[in-house]
Structure formats: C-alpha cells, structure tokens
Amino acid sequence: MDLIANIPLIGGFLSTVIPFAVVLGIVVAVHEYGHYIVARWCGIHSEVFSIGFGPVLWSRTDRRGTLWQLAAIPLGGYVRFFGDSDGASRADDTVLAGMSAQERERSFHGAAVWKRMLTVLAGPVANFLLTIAVFASVVTWQGVAVERPTVGELAATLPPEAGETLRPGDIVLEVNGNPVSSFQDIIQAALGMQPPGPMDFRIERDGNRLDVTSTYAFPPLVQGVEPLSPASRAGLRRGDLILSADGVPLSSFEDLRQAVLGSEEQPLTLAVWRDGEQISLQIAPAERDTQNNDGNFERRVMIGVAGGPLYLPATETPAPWTAIGIGVERMIGVITQSLHGLKSIITGAIGADNLQGPLGIAQVSGETAQQGFLSFIILIGVISTAIGMLNLFPIPVLDGGHFLAFLIEAIRGRPPSPAVMQIAMSIGLGLILLLMVFATYNDIMRLVS
Numbered sequence: 001m002d003l004i005a006n007i008p009l010i011g012g013f014l015s016t017v018i019p020f021a022v023v024l025g026i027v028v029a030v031h032e033y034g035h036y037i038v039a040r041w042c043g044i045h046s047e048v049f050s051i052g053f054g055p056v057l058w059s060r061t062d063r064r065g066t067l068w069q070l071a072a073i074p075l076g077g078y079v080r081f082f083g084d085s086d087g088a089s090r091a092d093d094t095v096l097a098g099m100s101a102q103e104r105e106r107s108f109h110g111a112a113v114w115k116r117m118l119t120v121l122a123g124p125v126a127n128f129l130l131t132i133a134v135f136a137s138v139v140t141w142q143g144v145a146v147e148r149p150t151v152g153e154l155a156a157t158l159p160p161e162a163g164e165t166l167r168p169g170d171i172v173l174e175v176n177g178n179p180v181s182s183f184q185d186i187i188q189a190a191l192g193m194q195p196p197g198p199m200d201f202r203i204e205r206d207g208n209r210l211d212v213t214s215t216y217a218f219p220p221l222v223q224g225v226e227p228l229s230p231a232s233r234a235g236l237r238r239g240d241l242i243l244s245a246d247g248v249p250l251s252s253f254e255d256l257r258q259a260v261l262g263s264e265e266q267p268l269t270l271a272v273w274r275d276g277e278q279i280s281l282q283i284a285p286a287e288r289d290t291q292n293n294d295g296n297f298e299r300r301v302m303i304g305v306a307g308g309p310l311y312l313p314a315t316e317t318p319a320p321w322t323a324i325g326i327g328v329e330r331m332i333g334v335i336t337q338s339l340h341g342l343k344s345i346i347t348g349a350i351g352a353d354n355l356q357g358p359l360g361i362a363q364v365s366g367e368t369a370q371q372g373f374l375s376f377i378i379l380i381g382v383i384s385t386a387i388g389m390l391n392l393f394p395i396p397v398l399d400g401g402h403f404l405a406f407l408i409e410a411i412r413g414r415p416p417s418p419a420v421m422q423i424a425m426s427i428g429l430g431l432i433l434l435l436m437v438f439a440t441y442n443d444i445m446r447l448v449s
Contacts, residue, residue, distance in 0.1 A: 016366035019376065020358075021074045023365045025051060027127065027384045028077040031391070034126025035079045035119055040064075042115035045082040045106045052077060075358060083107030089120075089402065090425070113410045120402040127388030128331060134381030136320075136327035138374065143315025144322070149183045152314035156221055156239045159273050165215045166201065166311050173209070174202035183313040190217035190309070196252040215310065220256040222305045227367035228360070228446065229304020234270075234283035236305060238371060241273040253307035260285050260303050289350035291337075297350045334385045357439030360446065396421070396428030 029051055036046050045065070052071030059069035083099070085092035091109045104110030108119070149172045154165060166172070172180055175189040176199060190199060198213050220242040225231050242250055245259040245268050259268065267284045285301045292298050318326070344350045356364070361383070368379045391399040401424070409415040416424075 016362050019365040019369035020362035023376075023380055023383055024074050024076075024361075026380055027130070027387050028052075028074075030126050030130045030384065031123040031387060032077045032079050034122040034124075036066075038122035039079070039081060039108070039115075039119045042111060042119060043106060044108050044111050044115065044119060046079050047082055047084070048078070048080040050077050050080075081108035083109050113406050117403055117406045117410070120399045120406070123399050124388035124391045127384045127391075131331045131334070131381045131385045131388070132324060132327040134327070134377055134384070135330040136323040138378060138381075139318060139323045139326045140320075141374070144318045144326075145183050145313035146316050147182075149180050149186060150314040152312050155223065155308060155310050155312055156241055157276065158215065158219070158241060158310075159243070159278075162219075163198065163215050164212060166203065166212070167205065169205070169314075170201075171204040172201055173204060176200050186217060186311065187309055196254065216252055217309050217311055218253050218307060219310055220250040220253050221307060221310060223308030224306035225371065226304035226306070227364040230284050230286050230302070231304040232367055234281050234303075236270075236272070236281065236283070236303075237274065239274070243271040243273055243278065245270055256305075256307075261301050263301060265301055289344075289354055291340075297341075297344050331381075331385055334382055335389050338386060338389060352438070353442050353445070355435075355439045355442055357436060357441075357443045359440060359443035363443075395431060396424040397432060398428065401428055 032049060032051070036049055039046055047065070048067045048069065050069045050071055052074045053076060054071050054073040056069045056071050059067055061067050080086065081089060083092060083096050083104075084090065085095075089108060096104065096107065096109060099107060099110070108116060111119075151166045151168055151170045151172070153168050158165065172183075172186055174180060175186055176193070178185075178189065180186055180189070190196070193199070193216075196216050196218065199216060201212050201214055203210055203212060222231070222236055222238055222240040222242065224238060225236055242256055244250055245256065245263075247269070248259065250256050250259065263285045265285050265287060267282055270281045270283055272279050272281055283303055285303050287299055287301050289297050290300050290302060341350070341354070345352050345354060365376075365379065369376045392403075394400045394404045396402075396405070405416055405421065405424075415421075
C-alpha cells in the first residue's frame with residue numbers, strides 16, 4: 001500500500017479507496033453468497049447476484065440463468081430472487097400473479113415460509129462463519145503459547161542504554177522471587193510492580209540455571225496504533241519505543257499514559273526509538289470516549305496507542321478445533337463490545353459522534369492496510385461481524401426484519417397485510433437512511449477537524 005500512497009496526487013486517495021473496496025467487497029460477497037447458496041438449496045431461483053450498486057462494470061450469466069455482476073458503487077450488494085421487484089426482496093405482485101404453480105415454487109415469495117426464513121438468516125450466518133475463519137486463521141498463523149513459560153521473541157529492539165533483556169529460548173522459572181507456571185504469571189508480576197522497574201528472573205538458558213536482572217516487561221512500547229487517532233496522525237508505528245515526552249524520560253507504558261493525561265490536550269514532543277535510531281515526533285492528545293476496566297465508558301485524554309509486553313511467548317500451532325474455539329470467542333467478544341457501545345450511545349453514556357459511516361470506514365481500512373497484512377485481515381473479520389450483527393436487527397429492509405415478518409407468518413398462518421408491510425418497510429428504510437446521513441456527517445466533521 002505504501003507504493004500506492006506515493007503516487008502523486010491520487011496516491012493517498014487510492015490507498016484509502018482500494019482497501020475499503022476490498023474489505024467491503026469480501027464481506028458483502030460472503031453475505032450475499034450465504035443468501036444465494038441457501039436459496040439454491042431450497043429450490044429458489046436467483047435472477048441477479050450483484051456486488052455493488054449503480055452502473056455495471058462486469059457481468060456474466062451462468063448455466064442456471066443467474067446474472068452475476070460487479071457494479072461501480074461498492075457500498076453493498078444484493079441477490080434478486082425470482083419474483084422480486086428489486087434487490088430488497090419486495091414482491092412483484094404482477095409477475096407473481098402470472099406464474100404457474102411450478103414457477104411460484106421457484107420464486108422467493110412462493111416458497112415455503114421455512115425456506116424463506118433460512119434464506120434471510122443465511123447472510124448474517126455466512127458473515128459470522130467468515131469471522132470465525134478469519135480469527136481462527138490468525139490464531140493458527142500466530143500460534144498459541146507453549147505450556148512452559150518460554151520467551152519466543154522480543155516485541156522490539158531496544159537502545160543499548162535500556163539494559164539487559166531476556167533472550168529468545170529462555171525458560172522463566174521465577175520472577176522477583178516468585179515461581180511461575182505460565183507466561184501469564186510473568187505479565188501479572190510485571191503489572192503488579194509498584195513502582196515498575198527492572199525485574200529479577202531465574203531462568204533456564206542452554207541447560208543452565210541463571211539469575212538475571214532484565215528490563216521491565218512493559219516499557220513505553222507501541223504495540224498497536226488506532227486508526228484516525230492522534231498517534232496515527234503523528235506517524236507513530238507499531239514497534240516504536242517512546243523514550244521521553246517533552247524531555248521527561250519514560251520507563252513504562254504507565255509513564256506514557258500519565259504524561260498524556262497530564263498534557264491537558266496540549267501538544268507533546270516525543271523522543272522515539274525506531275529502527276535503531278532516535279527520532280522526534282509532535283503529537284496532539286485529544287479527549288475522547290474510551291472503555292475502562294469495568295466495561296463502562298469515560299472521557300479521557302488519549303493519543304490512541306496500545307501497549308503490550310516486551311517479552312513474547314514461544315508459540316506452537318494449535319489444533320484446528322482449538323483455533324476455531326478461539327475464533328468463536330473473539331467473534332463473541334466483538335459482538336458484545338459492539339452492542340455495549342451501541343447501548344451506550346443510545347443511553348447517552350458516550351457521544352453519538354463515535355458512529356462512523358462509509359467515509360470513516362474507508363479511512364480506517366486505508367490506515368489498517370498500511371499497518372500490515374495481518375491487521376488488514378483482522379479488520380475484515382471485525383467488519384464481517386458488524387455486518388452480520390446489524391443485519392439481524394429486527395428492522396424492516398434488514399434480514400432481521402424479514403425474518404420477523406416470516407416468523408409472524410409462520411405463527412399466524414398468513415403473512416402481515418401488504419399495507420402494514422409497506423409502511424414498515426418505508427419506516428425501516430427511513431431509519432437506515434437517517435442513520436447513514438448522520439454517520440456520514442460525523443465522518444465529514446472528523447475530516448474537517
């Protein structure tokens with residue numbers, strides 16, 4: 001993506017648009033394919049499978065008579081079934097009235113209600129399956145910690161004056177005089193130090209037992225940079241070690257956090273160790289809503305970086321079922337956090353300016369792509385979870401709204417009246433459009449500020 005970004009005039013635009021189109025294209029394609037394949041299994045014919053809206057850039061018709069197309073506006077997609085009047089699956093009463101009994105069975109609206117329910121649920125389910133596959137693949141690629149607390153690698157290279165560090169392959173037996181049985185014990189020992197400082201380790205190295213004093217496990221090290229944050233704008237990167245803020249030396253990530261909190265949103269000059277040399281960066285902390293340790297939100301001055309341990313555990317490839325289980329846990333975590341955030345916006349616990357629209361998602365996609373392939377893949381999993389979750393909301397025009405209507409039909413033995421459905425669809429569409437306009441307004445205001 002750096003090559004694209006360096007193209008004069010259009011590079012910055014393309015480095016945002018291309019990742020956005022890739023993320024949304026994959027997520028939408030999987031969602032719509034879920035609808036398509038389950039409908040096909042249920043004997044419902046799909047007339048059009050479209051990724052994007054507007055002018056058609058490419059199309060072909062397969063042997064089943066389905067038109068597959070790629071359109072110019074990459075803000076969604078749709079499957080138009082036999083008997084639909086549009087991509088929102090509204091019935092074309094004129095066409096349906098002229099169908100034979102056999103043709104009605106191949107139409108969406110003439111199919112049994114349970115088939116329609118399965119078809120509308122298949123899109124969100126496909127998104128959740130994609131998320132699990134993404135997170136499970138990431139876990140398989142990164143590995144899980146081995147049973148013995150063994151150092152795998154260092155998260156960054158420190159300057160010579162930082163002092164001694166543990167080495168890859170060291171097996172940690174004790175930390176600050178306390179025995180350890182897992183790598184998590186090392187992390188907890190570091191976080192519990194007051195004040196933080198050099199740590200005393202008893203280790204096994206090359207078959208010998210040694211006592212060593214090594215650098216604190218949580219230095220002011222940048223392990224992640226939040227897109228659209230002050231840190232992102234200032235040019236901080238993963239792996240940067242922040243040596244000082246306004247000339248004041250920093251020895252731990254907590255020191256950095258306190259320096260930011262005490263800045264009162266005034267610019268800070270950071271001395272940063274990167275790729276074997278020291279550089280200086282200017283950063284302007286900003287107050288924003290953030291989730292604290294008890295799960296609630298608070299306003300806090302931040303720069304948008306995440307810390308992490310200097311010492312990373314040795315890893316091994318997990319069994320497939322272990323990776324899948326972790327993938328499911330992470331997906332549930334994304335859903336839980338998203339629902340909590342949405343509830344907090346509705347109740348006023350945090351500002352509605354936290355909502356992001358297409359422009360914001362495009363910016364996040366572009367910045368995440370520049371942080372590396374793995375970060376970009378994780379973003380696909382997160383966006384896929386969000387799309388699946390939102391589509392399950394019981395709002396007409398969304399999959400959840402359709403499912404609710406079909407559930408009512410299954411219980412009552414007849415569908416809701418067309419007049420009621422028309423009113424509900426209009427209200428649902430209006431709500432979605434208002435939300436999109438408001439979110440896009442937030443995006444524009446962020447760009448302006």
